[in-house]
Amino acid sequence: QVQLVESGGGLAQPGGSLRLSCAASGSILSIYNMGWYRQALGNQRELVAVVTRGGSANYADSVKGRFTISGDNAKNTVILQMNSLKPEDTAVYYCNLGAWGGSYWGQGTQVTVSS
Numbered sequence: 001q002v003q004l005v006e007s008g009g010g011l012a013q014p015g016g017s018l019r020l021s022c023a024a025s026g027s028i029l030s031i032y033n034m035g036w037y038r039q040a041l042g043n044q045r046e047l048v049a050v051v052t053r054g055g056s057a058n059y060a061d062s063v064k065g066r067f068t069i070s071g072d073n074a075k076n077t078v079i080l081q082m083n084s085l086k087p088e089d090t091a092v093y094y095c096n097l098g099a100w101g102g103s104y105w106g107q108g109t110q111v112t113v114s115s
Contacts, residue, residue, distance in 0.1 A: 002026040002104045004095045009109030016113070017083045022095030022106055024076040030100035034071050034078035038091035038111075045094065049080060062088075085113045 008020040020036065035050030049069040051057045057069050066084040071077070078095065090113050095106035 002028055002097065002099070002102075004097055004104055004106035006093070006095045006106040006109045009093060009111045011112045011114065012085050013115050014085060014087060014113055016085050017081070018085065018111060020080040020082065020093055020095075020109060020111075022078045022080075024097050024104070028076065028097070028099055031073075031076065032098040032100070034076075034098070035096050036069065036078070036080045036093055037096055038089075038093045039108075040088075040091040043091075048093065050096075051078060082111070085111075087113050089113050 003026050004022055004024050006022045012018050031053055033050050033052045036048040037045050038048050039045040047060055048063055049059045049067055051069045051071045068081045070079045092108040093111050094108045097104045
């Protein structure tokens with residue numbers, strides 16, 4: 001069984017920063033990538049950023065230049081550094097792990113950007 005544990009959400013002011021962390025554990029075979037998705041109220045879940053095992057990263061256009069994703073292969077962790085936050089970044093953020101055998105999700109962590 002694979003578990004993803006997220007941390008780091010919370011409240012930030014516009015222009016502020018937050019750092020999300022996700023640690024994977026359990027019976028994991030051949031991780032392909034780890035990433036973050038988000039879902040705002042009334043919206044579908046959308047990709048925020050993903051990083052491959054080899055270190056290649058992709059970002060949603062809406063976060064390019066503001067968010068940075070990084071992975072630690074040895075620890076099976078992924079970090080999302082979020083800078084210059086905007087109110088429209090408010091959402092529940094979910095960690096995702098793509099591996100041989102399936103795709104796994106964390107429980108989600110709330111990020112609220114408000115003054």
